[in-house]
Amino acid sequence: MTPHADTPTTGGTGAPPTVTLAIWRGDAGGGAFRDYTVRAIEGEVVLDVVHRIQAELAGDLAVRWNCKAGKCGSCSAEVNGKPRLMCMTRMSTLDTTAPITISPMRAFPVMRDLVTDVSYNFAVARRIPPFAPGPPTGDGTYRMAQFDVDRAQEFHKCIECFLCQNVCHVIRDHEENKPRYAGPRFFVRVASLEMHPLDTLDRRQLLRTELGLGLCNITKCCTEVCPEHIHITDNAIIPLKERVVDAAYDPVAWLGRKILRRARPTPAAEAAASSPAQQHNEVIVTDPPAVSGD
Amino acid sequence: MSDYETHTFDVLVIGAGGAGLRAAVETEAAGATTAVVCKSLLGKAHTVMAEGGIAAALGSVWPEDSWQVHFRDTMRGGKMLNNWRMAQLHAQESPDRVLELESWGALFDRTPDGRILQRDFGGHRYARLAHVGDHTGLEMIRTLQDRAVAAGIEVFMECKIIRLLTDPSGAVCGALGLWRESGQFVVFHAKAVILASGGIGKTWKFTTNSWEGTGDGHALALWAGAELVDMECIQFHPTGMIWPASARGLLVTEAVRGDGGILKNRDGERFMFSYIPEYYADETADTIEEADKWYDDKTFRRPPELLPRDEVARAVNAEVKAGRGSPHGGVYLDIASRRSPEYIRRRLPSMYQQFKELADVDITTQMMEIGPTCHYAMGGVRVEADTEASTVPGLFAAGEVAGGMHGANRLGGNSLSDLLVFGRRAGIGAVEYARGLQHPPVPDPGEVEAAAAAALGFFDHGGPENPYAVHQDLQEAMQSLVGIIRTEADLVRAVELLDELDGRARAVAVEGPRQFNPAWHLALDLQSMLAVARATTLAAIARRESRGGHTRDDYPDPDPEHFGKLNMVVRLDKGTVTVTERPIPPMPDELAALLAAER
Ligand code: SF4
Ligand code: SF4
Ligand code: FES
Numbered sequence: 001m002t003p004h005a006d007t008p009t010t011g012g013t014g015a016p017p018t019v020t021l022a023i024w025r026g027d028a029g030g031g032a033f034r035d036y037t038v039r040a041i042e043g044e045v046v047l048d049v050v051h052r053i054q055a056e057l058a059g060d061l062a063v064r065w066n067c068k069a070g071k072c073g074s075c076s077a078e079v080n081g082k083p084r085l086m087c088m089t090r091m092s093t094l095d096t097t098a099p100i101t102i103s104p105m106r107a108f109p110v111m112r113d114l115v116t117d118v119s120y121n122f123a124v125a126r127r128i129p130p131f132a133p134g135p136p137t138g139d140g141t142y143r144m145a146q147f148d149v150d151r152a153q154e155f156h157k158c159i160e161c162f163l164c165q166n167v168c169h170v171i172r173d174h175e176e177n178k179p180r181y182a183g184p185r186f187f188v189r190v191a192s193l194e195m196h197p198l199d200t201l202d203r204r205q206l207l208r209t210e211l212g213l214g215l216c217n218i219t220k221c222c223t224e225v226c227p228e229h230i231h232i233t234d235n236a237i238i239p240l241k242e243r244v245v246d247a248a249y250d251p252v253a254w255l256g257r258k259i260l261r262r263a264r265p266t267p268a269a270e271a272a273a274s275s276p277a278q279q280h281n282e283v284i285v286t287d288p289p290a291v292s293g294d
Numbered sequence: 295m296s297d298y299e300t301h302t303f304d305v306l307v308i309g310a311g312g313a314g315l316r317a318a319v320e321t322e323a324a325g326a327t328t329a330v331v332c333k334s335l336l337g338k339a340h341t342v343m344a345e346g347g348i349a350a351a352l353g354s355v356w357p358e359d360s361w362q363v364h365f366r367d368t369m370r371g372g373k374m375l376n377n378w379r380m381a382q383l384h385a386q387e388s389p390d391r392v393l394e395l396e397s398w399g400a401l402f403d404r405t406p407d408g409r410i411l412q413r414d415f416g417g418h419r420y421a422r423l424a425h426v427g428d429h430t431g432l433e434m435i436r437t438l439q440d441r442a443v444a445a446g447i448e449v450f451m452e453c454k455i456i457r458l459l460t461d462p463s464g465a466v467c468g469a470l471g472l473w474r475e476s477g478q479f480v481v482f483h484a485k486a487v488i489l490a491s492g493g494i495g496k497t498w499k500f501t502t503n504s505w506e507g508t509g510d511g512h513a514l515a516l517w518a519g520a521e522l523v524d525m526e527c528i529q530f531h532p533t534g535m536i537w538p539a540s541a542r543g544l545l546v547t548e549a550v551r552g553d554g555g556i557l558k559n560r561d562g563e564r565f566m567f568s569y570i571p572e573y574y575a576d577e578t579a580d581t582i583e584e585a586d587k588w589y590d591d592k593t594f595r596r597p598p599e600l601l602p603r604d605e606v607a608r609a610v611n612a613e614v615k616a617g618r619g620s621p622h623g624g625v626y627l628d629i630a631s632r633r634s635p636e637y638i639r640r641r642l643p644s645m646y647q648q649f650k651e652l653a654d655v656d657i658t659t660q661m662m663e664i665g666p667t668c669h670y671a672m673g674g675v676r677v678e679a680d681t682e683a684s685t686v687p688g689l690f691a692a693g694e695v696a697g698g699m700h701g702a703n704r705l706g707g708n709s710l711s712d713l714l715v716f717g718r719r720a721g722i723g724a725v726e727y728a729r730g731l732q733h734p735p736v737p738d739p740g741e742v743e744a745a746a747a748a749a750l751g752f753f754d755h756g757g758p759e760n761p762y763a764v765h766q767d768l769q770e771a772m773q774s775l776v777g778i779i780r781t782e783a784d785l786v787r788a789v790e791l792l793d794e795l796d797g798r799a800r801a802v803a804v805e806g807p808r809q810f811n812p813a814w815h816l817a818l819d820l821q822s823m824l825a826v827a828r829a830t831t832l833a834a835i836a837r838r839e840s841r842g843g844h845t846r847d848d849y850p851d852p853d854p855e856h857f858g859k860l861n862m863v864v865r866l867d868k869g870t871v872t873v874t875e876r877p878i879p880p881m882p883d884e885l886a887a888l889l890a891a892e893r
């Protein structure tokens with residue numbers, strides 16, 4: 001079980017290559033970084049090394065993970081101070097000449113070691129009115145054009161890693177803002193509902209008040225850390241802000257948007273989708289033409 | 295027992311993947327108070343890793359498709375070991391379950407006329423899988439999660455169930471759990487319990503499964519007196535990553551092949567044409583020309599790359615053994631030469647990302663190196679097809695933890711649909727059972743005390759064993775002795791090793807606090823894994839033939855006259871795991887006629 005028991009994985013000096021992680025150990029009462037040195041193996045990710053430390057040196061090291069493939073969003077932590085998924089951070093991308101620091105996400109209270117209390121996020125989720133579809137077509141099914149589902153599908157890629165929440169300055173060091181702020185993950189969630197072709201609810205008032213959309217000042221830090229490369233600010237937050245502000249809560253305009261979008265004939269949508277420039281415009285910057293017309 | 299935190303519900307659901315959440319939505323809607331308990335956070339269950347899609351004969355791409363064809367494909371894929379009634383219900387009901395998911399907010403990829411797009415998959419005659427790129431499982435779990443949250447269902451996250459509780463008559467009436475965060479116990483009283491705990495893959499070394507796949511539900515059921523069925527049938531998915539070593543086992547979705555990908559050996563040969571079994575010869579293309587026409591014209595026969603998974607996994611295994619493998623001991627999966635980069639990135643975004651970020655491989659220009667990986671347990675709790683009731687009153691099971699639906703081999707895409715169809719049915723069955731109870735059953739307090747004391751024992755006894763080391767040795771043993779290709783000698787050796795490992799697992803010592811202590815959790819998970827490993831190994835010894843996810847080198851052929859008519863049933867008899875043969879009930883004529891029909 002010691003690092004010296006194995007033969008080197010690469011030739012050279014004779015000593016097997018090793019790597020040192022400085023992992024934050026502790027709980028709500030406090031803690032400190034501790035250095036752990038284990039074998040280094042080619043092609044590994046940070047989570048592999050954390051697991052080896054767990055198996056060989058610190059059995060009780062608390063860490064969350066599930067898929068080890070960047071699909072579940074469980075293994076979020078700060079690697080050398082940068083918010084990352086540990087399972088998708090290759091060791092080869094890091095400088096291993098000095099200890100690599102691994103600390104829990106800062107925006108959430110520590111439970112133990114790398115595990116934080118993310119219940120804030122689940123509480124926000126409960127405050128968002130759920131999907132409410134209109135009636136289906138005559139045969140009991142729904143029809144939607146790919147063009148119309150594209151933008152909401154981008155938001156459905158969210159793996160709830162909460163890294164965007166972790167970096168958002170509104171709550172990162174401001175616990176007091178949490179009760180009145182949903183955070184980027186949940187702006188993405190609201191956007192996914194608002195831009196769902198079948199949804200009929202209006203959540204703009206809620207965004208303005210309880211969800212605190214106004215507190216976001218579009219620094220884009222959230223977008224930078226999203227492992228799913230969701231354009232959180234450009235495609236979710238900015239369009240939501242425009243809807244909240246521009247329409248000034250005009251129910252008629254809102255209703256017009258919903259109805260027009262669903263009534264748009266499929267061939268037209270298909271044609272629109274085939275024009276890359278227009279699609280780019282639509283997805284990145286503004287509402288569909290149906291809205292800007294009113 | 296009054297010392298423990300205690301909750302009372304009508305229905306307790308163990309597991310928050312697709313089956314558990316779908317069951318809970320059903321029970322809550324029926325007016326039963328419902329709790330869901332899960333080992334991880336909500337939304338992280340293994341369902342999230344499902345990639346390719348949900349199989350359902352919607353007929354939106356191929357109107358010729360029907361439940362009858364889906365039923366036939368499923369039974370043939372399962373090598374006829376399936377519980378035919380489950381296969382029938384599944385084929386009949388999955389289209390409604392997919393449409394229901396859509397009405398709850400899921401956004402599937404679309405056909406040009408705005409319907410749900412369906413993709414090709416192995417063993418399915420028509421393009422049948424409703425999907426969202428290659429992250430369909432994420433879509434399913436998030437949709438169900440939001441639905442459950444909106445319904446106000448109570449979710450106990452990061453809580454591991456360590457024992458089911460029974461009343462003096464033997465009926466299940468609750469469970470003992472352990473809060474992972476605090477290390478404290480919690481008692482659930484419930485009129486009915488639904489197991490939806492997923493699979494057992496963590497018992498093998500190379501697996502697609504997450505840390506949660508430790509067979510908890512299988513073991514809980516066994517300990518509570520329930521029967522398991524088909525435990526010898528383990529699906530090795532033909533395409534797992536094999537390099538870098540640390541990524542070995544990660545799933546590479548079958549959608550790569552469904553969307554046109556092919557398998558090649560070291561010499562660049564499309565080798566699957568050499569592995570078409572007699573059983574599938576009528577429906578499998580035997581020339582490259584015919585295979586390539588099939589994607590657009592279903593009157594041609596299917597490419598051999600889309601044979602059922604057991605066939606493809608054995609073929610990959612054989613190529614590597616014959617010395618025609620890739621540098622890291624697998625074979626090549628090639629879509630780069632078959633489809634445009636835009637098509638690949640659009641249809642397979644997470645595969646693109648996974649290979650790029652973990653292996654520095656660009657799948658739009660390079661081939662992937664892949665090999666078999668332990669993926670799915672066909673076997674599980676023996677249930678009644680219509681209600682998912684186990685052989686123990688009060689205990690239900692749905693999803694991967696239940697057995698029967700998939701027979702000896704599951705078709706890709708039939709898992710997500712299984713979760714929805716039987717999650718819902720288990721919910722209905724459990725509520726009906728709970729309503730029918732005259733008196734709420736009361737658990738035996740002694741059971742709680744005994745199980746809690748045993749769990750805490752790991753802190754006290756100062757044994758010599760490290761749980762991580764015991765786990766690694768278990769995985770090595772199962773990988774090498776109870777893998778894709780089995781022999782009597784290996785299986786018997788495995789039983790000896792399991793005896794040893796049982797002893798070592800009991801001698802595990804855990805250090806540190808009770809709060810969020812992974813070594814302790816693993817010590818407890820090992821108990822489940824060892825029970826499951828034994829069930830699988832003993833059932834594998836008993837089935838002296840090769841069929842689906844059970845291949846015996848010493849009995850290489852199927853034995854339709856004897857074993858083809860039997861399921862292996864595993865149960866605990868006075869503390870000893872036993873295997874008995876159980877005849878498969880005869881199929882009604884109208885279903886048998888579907889199987890006799892031409893392809
Ligand atoms: S853009 Fe808004 S939500 Fe995103 S990090 Fe900045 S302030 Fe937070
Ligand atoms: S939006 Fe991106 S960063 Fe935020 S939780 Fe989802 S996946 Fe993570
Ligand atoms: S373990 Fe699932 S994202 Fe890292």
